[in-house]
Amino acid sequence: SSEPRVVLSARGIRKDFGGFSAVRNVDLDVHHARVHALIGPNGAGKTTVFNLLTKFLQPTAGTILLMGQDITRTPPDKVARLGLVRSFQISAVFPHLSVLDNVRVALQRPNNLAHQFWRPVSALDTLNRRADELLGLVGLTKERDRLAADLSYGRKRVLEIATTLALDPKVLLLDEPLAGMGQEDITVVANLIREVAKTRAVLMVEHNLSVVADLCHFVTVLQRGEILAEGDYETVSRDPRVRIAYMGT
Numbered sequence: 001s002s003e004p005r006v007v008l009s010a011r012g013i014r015k016d017f018g019g020f021s022a023v024r025n026v027d028l029d030v031h032h033a034r035v036h037a038l039i040g041p042n043g044a045g046k047t048t049v050f051n052l053l054t055k056f057l058q059p060t061a062g063t064i065l066l067m068g069q070d071i072t073r074t075p076p077d078k079v080a081r082l083g084l085v086r087s088f089q090i091s092a093v094f095p096h097l098s099v100l101d102n103v104r105v106a107l108q109r110p111n112n113l114a115h116q117f118w119r120p121v122s123a124l125d126t127l128n129r130r131a132d133e134l135l136g137l138v139g140l141t142k143e144r145d146r147l148a149a150d151l152s153y154g155r156k157r158v159l160e161i162a163t164t165l166a167l168d169p170k171v172l173l174l175d176e177p178l179a180g181m182g183q184e185d186i187t188v189v190a191n192l193i194r195e196v197a198k199t200r201a202v203l204m205v206e207h208n209l210s211v212v213a214d215l216c217h218f219v220t221v222l223q224r225g226e227i228l229a230e231g232d233y234e235t236v237s238r239d240p241r242v243r244i245a246y247m248g249t
């Protein structure tokens with residue numbers, strides 16, 4: 001089969017804060033139906049790259065294309081509407097609503113950044129069907145009537161991902177989706193990410209290298225704002241520069 005298509009592409013992106021260059025010369029190709037990891041030590045520029053891609057920050061230089069469309073100067077709300085969605089954009093899990101109602105709210109108000117492009121799901125049965133589909137996809141059907149507040153930490157993150165999926169993103173950016181989880185939740189969320197990535201691209205910042213090894217098709221390693229290495233996990237993890245920079249060995 002042919003190489004999956006590139007859905008998000010950055011060329012030569014750079015971000016200067018005053019005289020300090022937090023990110024420079026970064027080229028990134030994110031593919032449909034692939035999980036792509038962005039790793040690197042603290043301060044490497046991972047968060048800045050996420051902010052540049054989602055347009056929360058304006059790049060000092062470089063170009064960003066989303067499904068072929070130049071979004072370098074597009075505001076973040078429009079970028080989200082075009083299909084590039086970051087998990088924390090919908091991190092509002094309402095604790096006093098049921099799991100089902102959280103998903104229904106997300107489906108009716110698919111972008112809490114920009115209320116101006118309300119996307120009504122007019123018919124109630126359509127709304128309920130889509131809510132059930134989403135809960136089924138993320139494995140929360142049994143919990144649908146529980147209060148979100150009563151879910152485990154891991155399940156709350158799953159619900160958060162479900163509300164993000166309500167936007168039907170083409171590219172999903174996840175910032176440390178497994179942080180702070182026990183092994184059981186890690187397995188659940190990792191399986192969900194794998195499932196979700198069958199029909200869209202996922203770019204994730206992740207510190208848990210065994211998860212990266214297990215889940216990610218492609219790894220980009222950042223160090224001091226630049227790409228240090230890239231490739232599949234095995235290649236990258238054998239790179240002596242990566243071992244020194246990232247693993248400290």
Ligand code: ADP
Nearest residue numbers: 017020022040041042043044045046047048049
């Ligand atoms: P990471 O997410 O990999 O830990 P960051 O992208 O948060 O790295 O930060 C990269 C570098 O840019 C760090 O040295 C950080 O101090 C700096 N930085 C990030 N945001 C700003 C800002 N708004 N102003 C100045 N420096 C910043």
